Amino acid sequence: MPRVDSQRREPPGLSSASKVPIPTLERLTTYLRCLIDLGASGVETVSSAEIEHHTGINAAQFRKDLSYFGEFGKPGVGYNVAELEGRIARILQIHRVQPILLVGAGNLGSALLGYPGLKEHKFHIVAAFDNDPHKIGKKTWDIDVFDLRRIGEVNEVLGARIAILAVPAGAAQAVTEQLVEAGVRAILNFAPIILRVPRHVAVRNVSFLQELAVLSYHLTSDPLAADK
Amino acid sequence: MPRVDSQRREPPGLSSASKVPIPTLERLTTYLRCLIDLGASGVETVSSAEIEHHTGINAAQFRKDLSYFGEFGKPGVGYNVAELEGRIARILQIHRVQPILLVGAGNLGSALLGYPGLKEHKFHIVAAFDNDPHKIGKKTWDIDVFDLRRIGEVNEVLGARIAILAVPAGAAQAVTEQLVEAGVRAILNFAPIILRVPRHVAVRNVSFLQELAVLSYHLTSDPLAADK
DNA sequence: TAGATTGTTAATCGATTAACAATC
DNA sequence: TAGATTGTTAATCGATTAACAATC
Secondary structure (H helix, E strand, C coil): CCCCCCCCCCCCCCCCCCCCCHHHHHHHHHHHHHHHHHHHCCCCEECHHHHHHHHCCCHHHHHHHHHCCCCCEECCCEEEHHHHHHHHHHHCCCCCCEEEEEECCCHHHHHHHCCHHHHHCCEEEEEEEECCCCCCCCEECCEEEEEHHHHHHHHHHHCCCEEEECCCHHHHHHHHHHHHHCCCCEEEECCCCCCCCCCCCEEEECCHHHHHHHHHHHHHHCCCCCCC | CCCCCCCCCCCCCCCCCCCCCHHHHHHHHHHHHHHHHHHHCCCCEECHHHHHHHHCCCHHHHHHHHHCCCCCEECCCEEEHHHHHHHHHHHCCCCCCEEEEEECCCHHHHHHHCCHHHHHCCEEEEEEEECCCCCCCCEECCEEEEEHHHHHHHHHHHCCCEEEECCCHHHHHHHHHHHHHCCCCEEEECCCCCCCCCCCCEEEECCHHHHHHHHHHHHHHCCCCCCC
């Protein structure tokens, strides 16, 4: 029985119902990328120590992270690169195409549409929504832009469960409610606002401003450290 | 004497030299946004309990976070909204204009250039760089696009300490080295790669793919939870 | 078998939250 | 003064890392 209201608990913003720590999930994508690279270089087997060498993530951490999902390696041997890659992709549900709705076809939204990395990782934006009459009915990067008010209707057909929210802060909460109504269960939020969502909906926030502010602070804390 | 090599320790990716926890710095921007909103609504004083109500962040957490930087409130009364707002902005160094270099003037880069939130928070992109001859010499959103190779020379004049890295993964490490050479001390990295940087350089990573993967996992963990 | 490396338990570390004396 | 709320110390919680028996 999951209880965790909205984004209260997990700082990064995911309302998790499971026992797997969020940091573990975040690292999983790092391992995956590393394994893809290793596979491309013809490496067939890796040890946790080698993963540490490549990713900077502690070997024990790596093994512990995997242990949440089962057993993946052979003692004395290590991990089969191709197999582990496949299993992590499956855990993250990125072994099959994941349809995604994009809300907000402004600058940021269009940039995301044009970002090839998404498709490479099986995230397919299948429809875009906006409330600007100039955009509705047109295509951006081959994707239809629909009237925001048609989210429910359109997603009845598409059945996407993930949405990317790239609208101004002022509109974000209202759009979120429409998305939830339309069956969306996970939202990647670019608006600088804390979304209120039902318990079963996950939210991750991306905030450039926050990141820049943290970096900005760093400039003060470590004055001129005469590093060679 | 700061020691923390590259992005080893702090999961979010900042090489911190100070004692302030990274999560505290991240929350600071949330408080700031909240205070700005409260100020705009004419509120003059807030208590930590009210901050908790607005942000969802525990009141004790809020007070503890502030305690790293000094004393800000009056027992029995609370905090002066305008004053606290100003002091947090100053802590984060966003009370004065912060010049920023943008490297990579592709889709994402241009979208960031057009994002009004940056300027609103005193982050001014002062120059863009690319290696595409079609872009060099043109302007995007009023900003000059320079040849990548001229970073050092141009930044000698501009003196920016923060850079946004929006280039493909393959180019990211090489560009990073040029940036560090040019005096950049903080990098907001959009490339899906772990950058190797000297100890005195801070890095924050923004990874849509990672965020989407975590969301994607969420869809499996909490099957159909018949939430009303 | 001897050497290597796993999965997991226990120890460490750090961040969050509760509790409360100080103080407006 | 009595009530409210701070700043801070102590308790709790959870995540990271070290250590090691199991096992290939």
